[in-house]
Amino acid sequence: MAIYHLSVKLITRTTGRSATAAAAYRAGEQIHDNRTAQTFDYTRKKEVSYRRIFAPPNAPQWMKDREQLWNAAEQAESRKDAQIAREIEVALPIELSPSQQIILLERFVHTQLTSKGMVADVVIHNKKNNPHAHILLTTRDINITHDGFGQKNRAWNSKEQLEEWREQWAKHCNRRLSIASSKSRIDHRSLQDQGLDQIPTVHVGANCNAMNKRGISSKRKEFNTLIKEKNMINEKSKQLIASLKLDDEMNPIQQEIVQAKKSKHLFLNPTDFNNSKKYREAIFARTYIPILLEIFADYCTGVDEIETEIGTCFQINLNGGGKVYDYGSQIKIANGTDAEIKVAIKLAVEKGWQGLHLTGSDEFKSQVFLEAILSGAFRLEQITGYKPSKAVLEVIRDCKPALKIANESNVIKSYVVEKSDDSGTGSVEQGHLPRLKI
Structure with missing residues (x-):
């Protein structure tokens, strides 16, 4: 099922990173760094299925070239601890086809990033059971007069901006899932904020996945397995308790109210086997119609x-x-x-x-x-x-x-x-x- 993942990190010189190296690795291309005279060649990378640069209308045409773009971003910074680029990584819903994933990603980039003045270098890595996208962003406003980058935009660093991205990514994903007739939905809120009595899993990461492929067990994966087993036991216990409740323990008026709600498909119990299909259809209709009205x-x-x-x-x-x-x-x-x-x-x-x-x-x-x-x-x-x-x-x-x-x-x-x-x-x-x- 679809999972929610959106993380934001900075590409900074204090950690020994460069925007040119990050862009070359993510896009699976070769980029020469004019500042350090290094050449980064990742053309053997096979998992890249989509790459494209999106820019605001006022951006000069040369910013659509990956090598020129990130060399210019590097040259615009003089500090040793400079923040050169920002990266957003998102998980793409596996319920969507590759073309639907691209539509989802492009709509999010247009409405949330380039519309605010950022240049976005977007790449999809189509890993098996883990399709995800890397969005590399510029950190400075575009200076039309000098045909390049201007001042740092500090508003893009705010906590409010991060929360907006997290919320909007969930909305964009749910919209595309609904249009694709999928019942899956994601939520950017924590399990506690959602009111769910579950233990959150931990992020495994690329290093642990590489270890697992070599047959080496990782503590993070073992920890996740224990968490999933615990959550499953809790869910089965809830279902058992719900099945032990007898309808005759409710008074006739309460029974009549419950049946009336079920017949109208207003507030159906998703754990009720007999009405689970109607419940899913009711939820689907309530989310799908507003989307069609908007489109x-x-x-x-x-x-x-x-x-x-x-x-x-x-x-x-x-x-x-x-x-x-x-x-x-x-x-x-x-x-x-x-x-x-x-x-x-x-x-x-x-x-x-x-x-x-x-x-x-x-x-x-x-x-x-x-x-x-x-x-x-x-x-x-x-x-x-x-x-x-x-x-x-x-x-x-x-x-x-x-x-x-x-x-x-x-x-x-x-x-x-x-x-x-x-x-x-x-x-x-x-x-x-x-x-x-x-």
Whole structure:
């Protein structure tokens, strides 16, 4: 399940560290330090799956170059005890796909870091069962006049700033988990603040993990094992005590209140086996609808949870009367209007889908296909269930010449063709990259 981890540390010269070495190691690249004349080469590092530099709009273009950025950060400091960079390390929820993890990370960086004037060097290390990200941050404001760094920003060192990052990371993670239809949630608060009667585990760290791989037992891992066993015993004891409580010990009025609450799905007991599914669905609905309202604030008048002939879904009511139905791994629309199609494509992107499979009439599928390609949300090879006509490909050529569609027959052969119905509506499903059949 998803775990919460966000730690912040400083890269300082007093500890013998440099920003150039830290950036090279995390990104798995080679960087030459102009100040010390050292070259740091970590190009053999295999676990790096994503690297990108984010900068505020007023940042000069050269700050997008990793070597230039961190050499400039080093040269801006003259003190022997200088704080050269700040690092935020976060654990990425394993319930999210790699693309969903990237969306989560980029949204957090944009809203919490670059919007405040920091340059962020973001790298994902895709370790098995431990995907995590390193965010290396600058510590000085950008000086536009001198095309470089200005004064130190002390506000970024405050305890309030740290608490805001911790809270916002939990909110961003829970939002993406909800959009991905995952029931997992994380909490930045301590177990005590959450009111949980559990013993917190200790951080194991890379050194202990390396020892375990070599068959050497570490005290930290043994300590964590004992803590987990203790917490498990406590939880089983609570469940046993709860199972021994008899319903007839409550008076009739109390029983009636409990049953009324359960029937309305308002305050359901998560440990009640018979209602655990309804409880999860109720919690999911209360967190998911506000997220949809926020994402589509400019497009919709409201979101309703409804029952249809194929199951429960979230109905997004659009301005002008259109409707989009979110079934989790399937998106349906009511009338096939341009507004509905645009919202459906945007919803698929927010969910982090890696492909689309289209059903419905050829007219509907061509509309969705064009919107998905021309908006840049998906590539041609990511869409199945539709055979694009020569006219459709010509439109793409005119609007997106960079795609360079050289041969229509090669493109068309990469699509799965389905029999279309007579209606103008259809659905968009979460797809997988098609296998080419030549």
